[in-house]
Amino acid sequence: MAKETKLGRSAESGRFVTRPIGEKKGEKFAAVEGLKMSAGSKALSQKLTSGDLKGDAYRREILKAFKKV
Known part of the structure; x- marks a missing residue:
């Protein structure tokens, strides 16, 4: 049987x-x-994943942490 790919x-x-x-x-x-x-x-x-951050909220916090002022 061939594998179906969608x-x-x-x-x-x-x-x-x-x-x-x-x-x-x-x-x-x-x-x-x-x-x-x-x-x-x-x-x-x-730390962020244990705080239940996902998706856009997670990415926003990562950017805040590494953004150079």
């Missing part, structure tokens, strides 16, 4: 729909590029 397309435009990549796939991309999180970044990420 293509995500917009009902309005018919164009492909892009979705954000998941955490695991993001880690794979980072490994290929040779990127590693610093200890400070890991600690901040754990």
Whole structure:
């Protein structure tokens, strides 16, 4: 039996729909590029996720933490 794959397309435009990549796939991309999180970044990420921040709120807090004044 062949594996069925569904293509995500917009009902309005018919164009492909892009979705954000998941955490695991993001880690794979980072490994290929040779990127590693610093200890400070890991600690901040754990702090924010333990505070139940997700999506835009999470990204906003990350930007605040690393924004140079």
